[in-house]
Amino acid sequence: xxxxxxxxxxxxxxxxxxxxxxxxxxxxxxxxxxxxxxxxxxxxxxxxxxxxxxxxxxxxxxxxxxxxxxxxxxxxxxxxxxxxxxxxxxxxxxxxxxxxxxxxxxxxxxxxxxxxxxxxxxxxxxxxxxxxxxxxxxxxxxxxxxxxxxxxxxxxxxxxxxxxxxxxxxxxxxxxxxxxxxxxxxxxxxxxxxxxxxxxxxxxxxxxxxxxxxxxxxxxxxxxxxxxxxxxxxxxxxxxxxxxxxxxxxxxxx
Amino acid sequence: xxxxxxxxxxxxxxxxxxxxxxxxxxxxxxxxxxxxxxxxxxxxxxxxxxxxxxxxxxxxxxxxxxxxxxxxxxxxxxxxxxxxxxxxxxxxxxxxxxxxxxxxxxxxxxxxxxxxxxxxxxxxxxxxxxxxxxxxxxxxxxxxxxxxxxxxxxxxxxxxxxxxxxxxxxxxxxxxxxxxxxxxxxxxxxxxxxxxxxxxxxxxxxxxxxxxxxxxxxxxxxxxxxxxxxxxxxxxxxxxxxxxxxxxxxxxxx
DNA sequence: AACCCTGTTCGGCAATACCGAATCGAGGAC
DNA sequence: GTCCTCGATTCGGTATTGCCGAACAGGGTT
Numbered sequence: 001x002x003x004x005x006x007x008x009x010x011x012x013x014x015x016x017x018x019x020x021x022x023x024x025x026x027x028x029x030x031x032x033x034x035x036x037x038x039x040x041x042x043x044x045x046x047x048x049x050x051x052x053x054x055x056x057x058x059x060x061x062x063x064x065x066x067x068x069x070x071x072x073x074x075x076x077x078x079x080x081x082x083x084x085x086x087x088x089x090x091x092x093x094x095x096x097x098x099x100x101x102x103x104x105x106x107x108x109x110x111x112x113x114x115x116x117x118x119x120x121x122x123x124x125x126x127x128x129x130x131x132x133x134x135x136x137x138x139x140x141x142x143x144x145x146x147x148x149x150x151x152x153x154x155x156x157x158x159x160x161x162x163x164x165x166x167x168x169x170x171x172x173x174x175x176x177x178x179x180x181x182x183x184x185x186x187x188x189x190x191x192x193x194x195x196x197x198x199x200x201x202x203x204x205x206x207x208x209x210x211x212x213x214x215x216x217x218x219x220x221x222x223x224x225x226x227x228x229x230x231x232x233x234x235x236x237x238x239x240x241x242x243x244x245x246x247x248x249x250x251x252x253x254x
Numbered sequence: 255x256x257x258x259x260x261x262x263x264x265x266x267x268x269x270x271x272x273x274x275x276x277x278x279x280x281x282x283x284x285x286x287x288x289x290x291x292x293x294x295x296x297x298x299x300x301x302x303x304x305x306x307x308x309x310x311x312x313x314x315x316x317x318x319x320x321x322x323x324x325x326x327x328x329x330x331x332x333x334x335x336x337x338x339x340x341x342x343x344x345x346x347x348x349x350x351x352x353x354x355x356x357x358x359x360x361x362x363x364x365x366x367x368x369x370x371x372x373x374x375x376x377x378x379x380x381x382x383x384x385x386x387x388x389x390x391x392x393x394x395x396x397x398x399x400x401x402x403x404x405x406x407x408x409x410x411x412x413x414x415x416x417x418x419x420x421x422x423x424x425x426x427x428x429x430x431x432x433x434x435x436x437x438x439x440x441x442x443x444x445x446x447x448x449x450x451x452x453x454x455x456x457x458x459x460x461x462x463x464x465x466x467x468x469x470x471x472x473x474x475x476x477x478x479x480x481x482x483x484x485x486x487x488x489x490x491x492x493x494x495x496x497x498x499x500x501x502x503x504x505x506x507x508x
Numbered sequence: 509a510a511c512c513c514t515g516t517t518c519g520g521c522a523a524t525a526c527c528g529a530a531t532c533g534a535g536g537a538c
Numbered sequence: 539g540t541c542c543t544c545g546a547t548t549c550g551g552t553a554t555t556g557c558c559g560a561a562c563a564g565g566g567t568t
Contacts (some may be wrong), residue, residue: 002297002525006261009301010550013318016325023515033558038516043256047263048357054459057515061326063357064267066364069323070380071270074316103302103317115257123377126324205308256556258525278545287527291548311534311546 020058101134101210107137135196138184139211142175199238204246274312354390355464361391387449392438393465396429453492458500
């Protein structure tokens with residue numbers, strides 16, 4: 001691991017975590033000399049990866065990151081192929097659709113279709129959600145390799161609402177249920193009143209590349225248990241998308 | 255400029271420019287030893303900034319960039335404050351609205367409101383557009399500091415359509431017109447059939463922080479010259495937004 | 509006007525990252 | 539099945555490079 005690059009990345013993540021930070025704050029945060037941080041910041045600024053506030057002298061993330069983030073999306077195969085499936089799923093279920101991938105202990109939303117009801121909604125592409133508190137995350141986890149599952153389950157599991165599952169035991173049971181049902185369900189585990197139903201998407205190696213699912217008001221998605229039509233729609237979308245990615249017959253692990 | 259960080263940034267930009275690249279391709283592209291590039295890539299991968307394709311061994315951009323790009327947007331003051339103005343402008347003009355900032359020689363779209371006509375549209379947030387071929391870019395350039403203007407005008411100016419202005423002379427005249435009118439106009443200079451009307455947004459220092467404007471079919475925006483109602487709407491949105499950013503009375507340079 | 513808290517610059521040390529060359533592993537051609 | 543080639547990966551020595559401590563400069567506040 002080359003030291004200066006690693007440190008530069010940590011600076012970016014520190015700046016991403018909150019608002020503007022100064023050289024002194026960053027050097028304290030990272031435990032480095034001020035001059036070291038300053039040199040890194042100068043280079044990052046030169047590359048457009050950070051910007052310095054002309055008034056306060058503090059630093060914030062730079063525009064090049066937005067371009068690179070966009071380029072990441074453009075090169076994303078799962079995302080590209082999910083467009084028509086997500087659109088169809090949204091129309092059929094009349095709910096918002098999310099496509100996500102697992103990055104570390106969080107789900108990164110790579111595609112999002114609004115609920116087709118003309119209401120004002122904010123785009124969630126780029127948002128990160130704790131894996132254990134959303135249907136998409138649990139759908140991926142339920143079909144992940146043992147090593148990955150172990151890694152994400154061993155981290156701290158934050159309680160977001162009263163129903164969030166935060167013990168390995170409860171989660172393992174829930175993932176087993178998800179494997180049996182073919183879909184994972186989130187019952188107000190991230191936001192009170194909001195539920196989700198999602199199914200894993202597999203690539204040509206049979207690995208879970210991500211998941212697709214619907215999110216919406218709990219009374220619509222889980223009227224008395226998961227709505228069967230929605231479950232079927234989600235499963236079909238996930239299966240179709242998997243096939244497009246080249247998945248063979250073995251669509252599920254174990 | 256610290257060497258390894260600079261090189262790491264160049265790798266990211268190279269990967270962002272196209273599709274997957276291998277160690278050898280990158281080392282040839284940057285003129286570095288393979289082992290050097292390899293070390294940088296390993297570090298970048300460790301930080302989630304790049305991903306390695308398990309099959310081909312080639313590298314692509316990583317998910318952390320999407321998160322950072324999103325964080326950039328979250329911390330963006332102009333963008334945050336532009337939400338309600340952009341929404342209002344879209345409703346009033348019945349056209350798509352874009353808010354952009356200047357980054358190097360291109361305009362980066364930081365906010366985008368769809369044309370309110372229920373058609374399927376793709377979100378352009380994160381997209382980069384040559385400054386000289388869009389109304390937003392010209393609105394910013396017309397009010398930029400001489401140094402910035404000189405920098406962007408001296409670069410190569412690509413012809414995108416038959417009407418794209420690509421000489422310094424033609425652009426200077428157009429910018430002068432834009433300053434006089436208070437809005438910049440793009441008449442199919444980026445895409446045939448598409449026009450734009452935009453006005454600069456000023457921050458509390460009186461500097462052009464970006465621009466807001468409408469885009470749409472040329473026959474609606476420029477029926478016989480710029481539609482006066484649209485011009486007025488764009489100017490009002492830009493002025494309101496500037497005021498929110500703390501701009502004083504001096505809303506225009508010179 | 510003095511203080512304090514920033515961001516910024518400088519110079520020397522040695523740790524650090526660079527490079528060239530060798531190794532490994534996979535895919536294709538015959 | 540075997541050879542060949544091309545690309546990713548590893549290794550070790552070198553001196554370049556970036557790190558650090560300490561001093562400087564510039565606002566804002568008291």
